[in-house]
Structure formats: C-alpha cells, structure tokens
Amino acid sequence: MSEELPTPKSTLAAGLFGIFLGAFGVHNFYLGYTGKAVVQLILSCLIIFLPVSYVWGLVEGIMILSGQINVDGQGNLLKKDF
Numbered sequence: 001m002s003e004e005l006p007t008p009k010s011t012l013a014a015g016l017f018g019i020f021l022g023a024f025g026v027h028n029f030y031l032g033y034t035g036k037a038v039v040q041l042i043l044s045c046l047i048i049f050l051p052v053s054y055v056w057g058l059v060e061g062i063m064i065l066s067g068q069i070n071v072d073g074q075g076n077l078l079k080k081d082f
Contacts, residue, residue, distance in 0.1 A: 008079035009072045015065035022057015023050060027064065032073025 009031055018027035025040030040056060043049040063069045070078050 006074065006076050008076060010081050011064060011067075011070070011078040012082045014078065015061045018057050018061020018064055020061075022061050023054040025053075025057070027057065027061060031078075034073070 014027050014031055017030055021027070023040065023044045025037030025044075028034070028037035028040060040053050043056075044053040060069065064078070065082075072078060
C-alpha cells in the first residue's frame with residue numbers, strides 16, 4: 001500500500017494571509033497551527049488586543065515570506081512559489 005505525499009502549502013499564500021488577515025490567525029489555520037490560530041482569533045475578538053494580534057500576524061507573514069518559517073503544522077516544507 002503506497003502512502004500519498006501531502007500537497008505542500010504555498011509560501012506566498014501563507015505569507016499574504018499573515019500580512020492581510022493575520023490578526024484573525026488565518027495563516028496559522030492554513031498552515032495547520034490550529035492552537036496558535038485560535039489564540040489569535042480570540043485575541044482579535046477582544047478589541048483591546050486587536051493591535052497586538054495584527055502585529056503578531058504581520059510579523060509572522062513577513063517571516064513566512066522571508067523563509068524563516070518554512071514548514072507547516074505537520075512539519076512538511078512549504079512550497080516556494082515566488
């Protein structure tokens with residue numbers, strides 16, 4: 001029985017999700033970091049923490065695009081597509 005290899009997630013998509021929707025944890029949901037994504041989502045719902053959550057997502061989006069974060073939640077390498 002052969003195992004299918006997982007389809008790699010897109011670095012560009014994850015990075016852009018982080019930059020534009022990172023306050024809501026969209027990039028972390030996409031990459032499979034569900035726990036971290038839920039924390040970001042909860043923090044963004046608390047209006048006082050929205051700027052913190054936004055900066056967190058922005059920084060992670062930049063880190064993804066620069067290659068400092070290059071694996072998804074299961075340890076699979078992200079696809080360099082830019």
